[in-house]
Amino acid sequence: MSTDYAEDVLQGSTRAAARLITWLKNEDDRAFPCMEKLHAHTGRAYIIGITGSPGAGKSTLTDRLTHAIRQSGLTVGIIAVDPSSPFTGGAVLGDRVRMSQLSLDPGVFIRSMATRGFLGGMAKSTADVVKVLDALGKDMVIIETVGVGQDEVDIIGIADTTCLVLVPGLGDAIQSMKSGVMEIADVFVINKADRNGADQLWTEVTGRVEQDHQIKPRSWTPAVLKTVAVQDEGVTDLWEKIQAHRKHLEESGEFIEKRRNRTRQETLRMIHNELFRIVRARLQDTGQMDRMIEEILERKRDPYGIMRDIVNTWLCIPANNKETP
C-alpha cells in the first residue's frame, strides 16, 4: 500500500479504505487531505438506510437485501452501527454475525462502527464513511443504524431511501400515530411477519400512511410490506420497492433536491465544527475560558454577553492575521 490512500481507495484497495475509515472515526487529521481528493469521485452510490428497534431484524434484513442486490450485479458497502458503552467507551459490535456469508464476497465491504457517544442512531463520521465506500466504487451503500426508539431520525439526513423495520407485538395503534421515527420511512418493513399480530400491525401502519396522505398529500406514498428475513421471504419485494422509490426520486427531481439539502447541511456542519474547534482551542490555551467561567459563576459577567463579545472579536479578525490558528 502506498502512502496516497485516496489514490489506493480509487484503485479499489479494501485496506486503504479500511484505514481511512479508522482515521475518520478517530478524527485523525490525516483523513482530510484524502477526503479532499476523493470528493470528485463521490456522489454515485445510492444510499439505503435500515432503521428500527433493537432485535427487529435489521442485520438479518441487511444481509438478505445485500444478497438480493448482489444478484442484480451491483456492489454493496455496509455500515453497521452499534452502541458504545456510556461507562467504559467499549462496544460489542455484533451485526456481522448475521452477515457471515457476505464476508468473502469481493463485491461487498462491511464495516462495523460504534456510536462513541453520538446520538441520533449513527456514528458521528457515518456520512464521511459513506463517501469512502462510494469512492471505493460501491454501487449501493446500506447504513444499518443502532436499534432506535422513537426519536432517532438522523438517518434521513444521509439516506436516499429510509426503511423502517417494525415487528409485531411492540404496541397498539397509538404507537403508529406518533411523530418521530414513524414519519421518516419511505418503506415500512413489517419483519417477522410469520408471528401473531403481523396483520394487525400491517393494518395500523397502512392506516397511518393513508392518514398521512389525507393530512398532507405527498408525492411518494410509503410502501408497507411484510418480510420474514430469516426465511428470505419478502426480500425481493423490498428490493423492488427501494428501486421504485429511487426511480420516483430521480424522475420527480427530488433526488437532486435531497442531495442539495444534504450538501448544504453537511457544509454548514463542517464549518461550524471547525470554527468551534479553533475558537475553543484558543479560549482554552490562553486560559480565557477558565477566567470567563469564574466571572460567570461569580455573577460578574453573564454568558450571553460573553458569547456576543467572543463572536464579535472573532468575526473582526482580519483574514490575513498570521496569529489566527
Added chain:
Amino acid sequence: MAQERKIKIIVAKPGLDGHDRGAKLLARIFAEAGMEVVYTGLRQTPEMIVETALQEDADVVGLSSLSGVHNYFFPKVVQLLKDKGLDDVLVVGGGIIPTEDVDGLIKAGVKGIFGPGTDTGEIVKFIQSNVRN
C-alpha cells in the same frame, strides 16, 4: 486527534466448534476494558476471519477453539494475515489448547495462548501492552 484511539479486536470462532460461551464472555470483557469488539459468530473459515480483520482495520484477532482444530486454524490465520500485508495485527488464541501445542503455535506467530482458568485481566493487559501503536 480529537478522539481517543480505541483498540479494535475481532473475536472469532474458527471451524465447526459450536461452543461460544467463552468467546462471548471475552467479547464483553474486552468491551468492558474499553475496546471495540467485533464478534463474528460461529463457523468461520480463516479466510472469513482475515477478510473481516481487513475490512474492520482490526488491531487484534482473538481466536477461540474448543474442538482441537487450533493447530491448523491458528497458524493459517497468521499466514493469511501476512499474505494480505496485515503482519502488524496481534493474534491471540484461547480455548482447549494442550500444553504441548503451545510452543508450536507461538512459533507460528500466535503471540499469546490463554487456556481455561486464565485471569481475564491478564488477557486484557497482554493485549494492551502488545497491540500495535
